[in-house]
Amino acid sequence: MREALQRFGPFGVTFIFGSVAVWALMLILVPHIMLLDYAFHANPGAINKGLAEEGFTFYSFLNLFDPNDDLALRTFTRTLLTSGVITLLALVVCYPLAYYLAKVATRQWLSILMLCLLIPYWVNEVLRAYAWRTLMSKNGLFNQVFTAVGMEPVEFFNYELPVLDANIALFVGLIYAYVLFMIFPMFNAMESLDRNQVEAARDLGATWPQVHRRIVIPHAKPGIASGCIVTFMLTAGSFIVPVLLGGKSSFWFTQAIESQFSVLNWNGGSAYSLVLEFVCLVFVLIMMRVFRVTLRDITR
Amino acid sequence: MNDNQNLLKWAIRAYLLIFFSYMLFPLAYMMLIAFNESRIPTHRDFTFTLNWFGEAWKDARMWDGLENSVYIALLVVAISITLGLGGALMLVRLQVKAKSLVYAVLVSPILAPGIVLGISTFIFWSQQLGFRASWWTAAFAQSSFIAAYCMLIFMARLQRFDTTLEEAGLDLGASPRQVFWRITVPYLRPAFLSAGALAFLQSFENYTTTYFSIGAESTFTIFIANKVRQGVTPAVNAVAFIIVATTILVAIVYEVRRRGREKRAAQAARQAQAADVAMAAGLAQTQPQSA
Amino acid sequence: MSNDLVFHNVVKRFGEFTAVHNLDLTIEEGEFFSFLGPSGCGKTTILRMVSGFIEPTEGHITLGGQNLAGIGPNRRPTALIFQNLALFPLMSVADNISFGLAVRGLDRSTRMTTVDRLLELIAMPGYADRRIDELSGGQKQRVAIARALAVEPKVLLLDEPLSALDLKLRQHMRAELRDIQKRTGITFIYITHDQGEALAMSDRVAVMSQGHVEQVGVSSDIYNHPETAFVASFVGENNLFAGRVTGVSNGQARLDTAFGPLAGLNTRGLQIGEEGFLFVRPERLRLTSTAAKAEENSFASAVLGEMFEGITVNISLANPDGRPVTITMSNDGAVQTYEPGTQLNVFFNTDQATILPRGSLASA
Numbered sequence: 001m002r003e004a005l006q007r008f009g010p011f012g013v014t015f016i017f018g019s020v021a022v023w024a025l026m027l028i029l030v031p032h033i034m035l036l037d038y039a040f041h042a043n044p045g046a047i048n049k050g051l052a053e054e055g056f057t058f059y060s061f062l063n064l065f066d067p068n069d070d071l072a073l074r075t076f077t078r079t080l081l082t083s084g085v086i087t088l089l090a091l092v093v094c095y096p097l098a099y100y101l102a103k104v105a106t107r108q109w110l111s112i113l114m115l116c117l118l119i120p121y122w123v124n125e126v127l128r129a130y131a132w133r134t135l136m137s138k139n140g141l142f143n144q145v146f147t148a149v150g151m152e153p154v155e156f157f158n159y160e161l162p163v164l165d166a167n168i169a170l171f172v173g174l175i176y177a178y179v180l181f182m183i184f185p186m187f188n189a190m191e192s193l194d195r196n197q198v199e200a201a202r203d204l205g206a207t208w209p210q211v212h213r214r215i216v217i218p219h220a221k222p223g224i225a226s227g228c229i230v231t232f233m234l235t236a237g238s239f240i241v242p243v244l245l246g247g248k249s250s251f252w253f254t255q256a257i258e259s260q261f262s263v264l265n266w267n268g269g270s271a272y273s274l275v276l277e278f279v280c281l282v283f284v285l286i287m288m289r290v291f292r293v294t295l296r297d298i299t300r
Numbered sequence: 301m302n303d304n305q306n307l308l309k310w311a312i313r314a315y316l317l318i319f320f321s322y323m324l325f326p327l328a329y330m331m332l333i334a335f336n337e338s339r340i341p342t343h344r345d346f347t348f349t350l351n352w353f354g355e356a357w358k359d360a361r362m363w364d365g366l367e368n369s370v371y372i373a374l375l376v377v378a379i380s381i382t383l384g385l386g387g388a389l390m391l392v393r394l395q396v397k398a399k400s401l402v403y404a405v406l407v408s409p410i411l412a413p414g415i416v417l418g419i420s421t422f423i424f425w426s427q428q429l430g431f432r433a434s435w436w437t438a439a440f441a442q443s444s445f446i447a448a449y450c451m452l453i454f455m456a457r458l459q460r461f462d463t464t465l466e467e468a469g470l471d472l473g474a475s476p477r478q479v480f481w482r483i484t485v486p487y488l489r490p491a492f493l494s495a496g497a498l499a500f501l502q503s504f505e506n507y508t509t510t511y512f513s514i515g516a517e518s519t520f521t522i523f524i525a526n527k528v529r530q531g532v533t534p535a536v537n538a539v540a541f542i543i544v545a546t547t548i549l550v551a552i553v554y555e556v557r558r559r560g561r562e563k564r565a566a567q568a569a570r571q572a573q574a575a576d577v578a579m580a581a582g583l584a585q586t587q588p589q590s591a
Numbered sequence: 592m593s594n595d596l597v598f599h600n601v602v603k604r605f606g607e608f609t610a611v612h613n614l615d616l617t618i619e620e621g622e623f624f625s626f627l628g629p630s631g632c633g634k635t636t637i638l639r640m641v642s643g644f645i646e647p648t649e650g651h652i653t654l655g656g657q658n659l660a661g662i663g664p665n666r667r668p669t670a671l672i673f674q675n676l677a678l679f680p681l682m683s684v685a686d687n688i689s690f691g692l693a694v695r696g697l698d699r700s701t702r703m704t705t706v707d708r709l710l711e712l713i714a715m716p717g718y719a720d721r722r723i724d725e726l727s728g729g730q731k732q733r734v735a736i737a738r739a740l741a742v743e744p745k746v747l748l749l750d751e752p753l754s755a756l757d758l759k760l761r762q763h764m765r766a767e768l769r770d771i772q773k774r775t776g777i778t779f780i781y782i783t784h785d786q787g788e789a790l791a792m793s794d795r796v797a798v799m800s801q802g803h804v805e806q807v808g809v810s811s812d813i814y815n816h817p818e819t820a821f822v823a824s825f826v827g828e829n830n831l832f833a834g835r836v837t838g839v840s841n842g843q844a845r846l847d848t849a850f851g852p853l854a855g856l857n858t859r860g861l862q863i864g865e866e867g868f869l870f871v872r873p874e875r876l877r878l879t880s881t882a883a884k885a886e887e888n889s890f891a892s893a894v895l896g897e898m899f900e901g902i903t904v905n906i907s908l909a910n911p912d913g914r915p916v917t918i919t920m921s922n923d924g925a926v927q928t929y930e931p932g933t934q935l936n937v938f939f940n941t942d943q944a945t946i947l948p949r950g951s952l953a954s955a
Contacts, residue, residue, distance in 0.1 A: 009475065237508070
């Protein structure tokens with residue numbers, strides 16, 4: 001502390017501790033505590049009707065597990081399952097590209113290709129979703145092409161994918177919206193890998209799959225973990241993409257949260273938000289365990 | 301062996317082609333439609349027109365949203381840079397116990413879903429404290445995670461800072477405050493710029509967190525989303541065109557400047573090396589002095 | 592004199608470890624004083640205590656009679672040249688040099704006058720607006736010195752400033768530093784592990800080992816009359832013969848060594864029966880005798896190898912006791928080539944050798 005005072009003076013130390021305190025408390029911790037508080041209380045309407053007690057209660061969570069109405073639960077599982085599948089898909093699709101950019105592409109090509117990736121990355125998610133909506137509408141470009149070659153037009157917004165219970169448009173749209181978040185962390189992690197290591201491995205007789213399994217992937221672990229976490233969370237927590245592309249039956253969990261809010265059920269909305277956040281937290285911890293990375297590793 | 305390599309090469313090319321088309325085509329298509337006269341956004345019966353740009357320009361609600369977006373972005377930049385700097389200084393320069401805990405707390409908003417940030421902020425400021433939800437609360441919600449991004453940028457820059465520079469400043473007679481403003485802050489200038497730019501852009505294009513914390517007010521992205529949800533005319537495409545075109549332009553300018561900077565840095569390094577060689581050679585001639 | 596720097600019984604401990612033991616020393620105003628020793632000997636710690644970044648654990652330091660305890664580095668009349676120079680990378684040469692003046696609130700024209708004067712001093716006129724990253728290593732050195740001189744310190748502290756430079760540049764800078772010191776008359780305190788540097792530049796040298804000052808004196812005394820085994824082995828090359836004292840007379844003593852009895856100067860007054868080291872420099876050993884037998888020592892040994900180094904020729908001879916004996920001879924064209932294994936007779940004068948108490952030696 002004495003050294004801190006010597007280096008920064010009293011004003012400096014006040015500024016540093018003050019800003020961290022304000023940030024941590026007012027913007028992060030206290031709002032969260034409020035969220036917890038609201039989630040574990042019932043909304044006034046239900047209390048008045050005698051459906052729930054005042055004070056600490058699980059009432060606001062109950063709707064999710066209501067045996068009579070499994071809409072909320074189905075929405076929840078749909079969201080998690082689809083997000084998981086999309087994350088996996090994004091990982092598989094983006095890994096080769098990340099490796100290519102990090103290790104194979106020449107310098108000129110690299111900057112051009114990166115530019116081509118950064119541009120959609122910087123475009124707003126709303127517009128990214130909107131772009132697909134036009135393409136996939138009943139008389140949109142895809143269906144036109146299909147009819148032109150003699151196929152049946154596809155109802156992208158209504159055709160439910162098996163198991164996932166989500167429609168094609170939403171599935172494709174979500175991938176499009178968030179796949180880039182998988183590439184950049186992996187690219188960053190792979191870039192720092194010394195190319196000589198790969199060459200040394202090849203020189204010692206390793207096949208390409210072996211090189212990747214034994215050298216590239218271990219080195220890129222933080223990037224892979226980071227990419228998976230971000231992609232999963234953005235997909236599970238996505239709001240406007242399901243709104244625009246979800247159609248009538250592919251309700252997303254975030255929309256369930258919104259519908260609670262639209263009837264002014266702050267408590268119910270808080271409870272659902274907490275559930276979503278809890279799931280994401282668990283996912284993050286699992287990823288950190290599986291890939292054996294720390295928090296510092298994954299935050300860029 | 302050569303056949304296999306060839307096959308691999310073409311496979312890679314095909315893969316790249318598919319990937320990048322997938323990424324860029326929908327945007328290009330969306331931008332194209334802005335120029336079609338048809339009332340419904342489509343590419344059919346293509347007749348070139350610029351009318352939709354005019355329609356967009358006339359929309360008062362768009363300008364309202366834009367105005368709010370700018371206010372929020374500026375406020376977020378101010379808050380995030382200040383808080384981010386404080387956090388970075390604490391984590392990099394001070395010996396604090398529980399450093400990892402502080403780091404985890406400050407960085408947690410990045411890992412939380414945007415909707416949760418928006419809602420918790422709304423509940424705290426609007427429901428609990430009684431403020432009307434407005435662009436202020438949206439700015440607070442956004443700042444919680446944007447400050448973390450700024451902090452990471454400052455941390456990266458600070459970690460490469462040579463602390464003997466601060467010692468030199470003190471040794472030459474500067475007070476700690478003078479050292480901070482004259483030595484540390486100028487060093488951080490690139491970080492200020494990139495953190496500021498990042499904060500502004502992230503704030504401007506944010507949707508979900510803003511939507512849930514802003515109450516009844518609007519931003520540019522909320523305006524676009526509303527337009528898309530309701531009935532659509534290609535006016536939205538016109539706006540989209542402008543946004544994407546601007547993005548492309550900025551990206552190209554950024555790239556050109558970066559290449560320029562790289563070239564100049566390489567040149568300067570070569571010149572410095574030459575100066576040293578010359579000096580050593582020149583010294584060999586003036587050697588006979590008081591040795 | 593009024594601005595002497597005095598260490599009063601200064602001790603510095605870091606937890607269990609003592610970095611500096613009981614330092615009692617006076618450095619006179621206007622001296623070029625060096626602390627010489629291997630890494631870890633405590634010289635950097637001493638420098639940081641003088642500059643104010645560390646406080647002594649015991650004792651205190653005074654400058655011109657004023658106790659420096661508790662005065663921060665920015666308020667001490669000292670200036671430090673860092674090992675990595677620590678020039679401010681984003682500022683120009685002029686801004687760097689005038690930094691100390693700027694933080695004192697001096698106006699621009701005063702600052703610029705000083706900058707121009709100092710640029711003349713360091714022979715870099717016209718460099719005022721150059722960027723630091725455009726300068727070469729030698730130029731950066733000089734700017735660092737000018738920056739320190741600008742605040743008119745009473746003591747200038749230099750932390751191994753030449754270690755990063757090429758040989759030729761280093762030799763040039765040695766002369767320059769000495770020159771600047773003479774012209775400005777400021778006390779220079781210089782720390783280094785390079786003994787050639789320390790001996791060449793300094794008025795006085797303090798040789799240090801493991802936190803202790805082994806000897807303080809002028810360069811020639813340090814070299815020719817070392818007072819401890821460490822100094823004898825650290826400064827320059829020295830041959831070592833260990834043995835027990837068997838005779839003492841007239842300021843000389845005789846040691847019974849593995850090569851038989853050898854005699855040298857008994858400057859530390861060892862008594863008969865004590866263990867001692869006899870040191871004699873390689874350049875003082877001869878292969879032929881041209882003086883009277885009585886003043887000479889001689890021994891015989893087998894050649895291990897011969898190394899031709901241009902100006903000198905080094906011959907190493909077997910020593911059953913430890914490190915090979917080295918003879919250094921000028922290359923005057925008359926030096927023979929000796930096959931390994933050849934037995935040679937070696938001679939040296941008694942007054943060219945020094946007998947010192949046993950003690951720790953500098954590591955090879």
